[in-house]
Amino acid sequence: MSAGALAVLISLLGLLKGADEALYDQMVTRLVPPPEAPGAILVAIDEPSLAEFGPWPWPRAAHGALVESLRAAGAGSIAFDVLFADPGDLADDGAFIAAAGPDVVLARDVEIIETPQGRIRTEVMPLPELIAFGARTGSVAMPIDFDGAMRRMPAQGGFTPEIAQRDAAPDGARIAWAGPPGSYPRVSYYQAVDAKASLPPGFFEGADVIVGFALRAVTELDGGVPDHFRTPWTPRGFGMMPGIEVHANALDTLRLERWIIPLGHWFVVLAAGGIAFLTAWATSGRSAALAVCITLVAALTPVATSAAALTSGVWLPPATWFAGAIFGGIGQTLRDYAHERRLRATVTTAFGRYLSPALVERLAQDPSALKLGGEKRHITVMFCDLRGFTAISEAMKDDPEGLTRLVNRLLTPIADAILEHDGTIDKFIGDCVMGIWNAPLDIDNHAQKAIDAAVQIVADIDRLSETIMAERKAAGLTDLGVACGVGINSGPCVVGNMGTSDRFDYTAIGDPVNLSARLEARTKYYGLRILIGEDTARDTNAHGLIQVDRVAVKGRATPVDIYTPVCALTDDATVDLAARQSCAFGKYRSRDWAASAALWGELAQDAPIAAHYSKVMIVRSNNFAAHNPCEDWDGTWQFDEK
Structure with a gap:
C-alpha cells in the first residue's frame, strides 16, 4: 500500500x-511510421x-514573384512562416x-507576457494591405513543452489548421513525425522564384508550400538558433529542426489525422498505484531472485504497453507506473527481508538458549523448518536428574546464593x-534437565546422539563431583x-508451543516422554547411571x-525392555560384560535361579560399578x-511406584 501511495504521489506531482x-x-521516433x-x-x-x-530582409517584390511562380507551378497553397508586420x-x-490571394497564408504571432499586474497578450499581425485581397493568417506560435521541445499540435487558429483549412486537432494532441530534419522535399528560395526554369515540371503540382528560414549554419544546439527548434529527433543526435519543417510535420499530422492522443492523467495515477500493489502482491514471500x-x-x-499503444495513436506515459512497479517490488522485498530478519531474531531469541549454535544458525537460515503450534515427530527424550541434591540443599540451607551457584x-x-x-x-525442572x-x-542418528550425550554427562558430573569435594575439603566443609x-x-x-495464549513453552508430550521420566527414576533402584528404553535401543540396533x-x-500396562550402555558399567575392555550379562539374564528368564544368581555374583566382582545392580538381581533370583x-x-x- 505504501508503494502504491508513493507512486500515486509522484504521479500527481509530475x-x-x-x-x-x-x-x-x-x-515516437522509432515506432510511429512516416x-x-x-x-x-x-x-x-x-x-x-x-x-x-543579398542580406535579409529582401525586397517584398521578391515574395510577390515567388507567389506568382509557385501559383503558376500549380501549388495548392503558399504559406509564409515569416512575419510581415512592418510597412x-x-x-x-x-x-x-x-500577388497575395486566398491561396496565401501569412504568419501572425501571439506573445503572452506575464507581469506582476497580470498577463498581457500581444498579437503581431501582417500588414492589413496584405490580407486585403483574401490572404489568410495563422498563428505560427507552436506549443513548447517544459523542456523546450516541440511535440504538440497547434491550437485552433494556428498556422497549419489555416493551411489545411480544417479544425485543429484535439487539445493536447501530439505530432506524428515524418522523420528527422530533412525528411521533407526542400528547395532554395532562389530556385522556387524561377520554378519553371530551375525545377522539374509538376514539382509543386497540388502541393502545400511552406516558405521560411532553414539555414544550415545554425542547425546545432547552440541556444541562439533563429526559427529552429528542439524536437523528439534532437536527443537522437539529429540537431534542431527548422520551423517550416515543424509546420510541415504538423500539417501532415492534421491532414491525415495521424495525431497522437495522450491518455488522461487519471489513468497514469490509477496505473501507478495499481501496478505497485500488484507487484508487491506478486513478489510477497518470494525468493530474492x-x-x-x-x-x-x-x-x-508499462514500457511495452506504452510502445504498443503508441503505434495505435495513443500515448500512455510509462515512467510513473514503471516507478510504481519498482517501488512495489523493492518495497515488498525490503518488507519481506525485514520480516525475515525479525523472524530470524525471534527464532534466535527463542531457541538460542536451548539449541546448539549450529542448529540455531540452521533455523535462522531456514525459519520454514520450524513448525510452531504442535506437530507429530519421532523424537528421543532424555531426563537427567542430580543425585544427592536434597542432602546438598540441607547442608547449604544457610547459603542460598552459594547453593544457586553450585x-x-x-x-x-x-x-x-x-x-x-x-x-x-526443553526445560530445567529444579535439579533436573x-x-x-x-x-x-x-x-x-538422534537416538545415538542422545546416548552419547548421556555417557558424556555421567563422566563430566563424576569429574565435577570430585572437584567439588576437593574444594569443600580444602575449605573445611562437609563432604x-x-x-x-x-x-x-x-x-x-x-512437539510445539504448549501452554496458554499468554504463556507457553516449546516442549514435547506423549508416552515416550513419560517413560523416559520413569526410567530416570528407576536408575536409583538399579544403581545404574543410565537407563534406555527399547525403542531407543531399536533405533541404534542396540549397539554398545x-x-x-x-x-x-506404573501407569503403563505394556512391559518394556530396558538397557544401559556397556561403557557405563565398565571401562575394562578385557571384561566381556555384554556376553556375561546376556547369559545371566537368559538364565534368569528361563527360571534357572541358582545359575543366574551365581553369574551375577561373578559379574559384581569383575565390574564393581555393576555391583549394586547385580545385588538387586541376585536378591530377586533368590526370592523367585x-x-x-x-x-x-x-x-x-x-x-x-513411580
Missing part, C-alpha cells in the same frame, strides 16, 4: 514528467538564396500585396552435553557427593548396549527360587 518525455522521444508521401514542400530561405538575393517601400509592398524477475517483468510492462555449576555440563550432541534443552532430539529440526541419573526413550510425540531388565512401570512366579511369567518386573 516528478517523472521529464522521464516520460524522454521515453516518448525515443519511442506518412506514405510527404504532403508539403519546403521553400528554404537558406545560404544559397542569401548569396543570390516597407510602397511600390515594393504593392507587388507583394497584388524470483522477486527481482517479477519486478523487472512488471516494470517492463546448582548452576552442576547443570552446566548437562546442558552443554545436550547442545554439543545437537539436542534441544529435560532434553529432546529431532525437534524442532531433523537430526540424523558432599554428587551424581546423576539419566533416562532415555524414543518414540512419536507431539546390554539389556538390564524387562519392566512394567523360594517363591516361583506364576506360570505365564515372561521375565517382567512390575513397579508399583
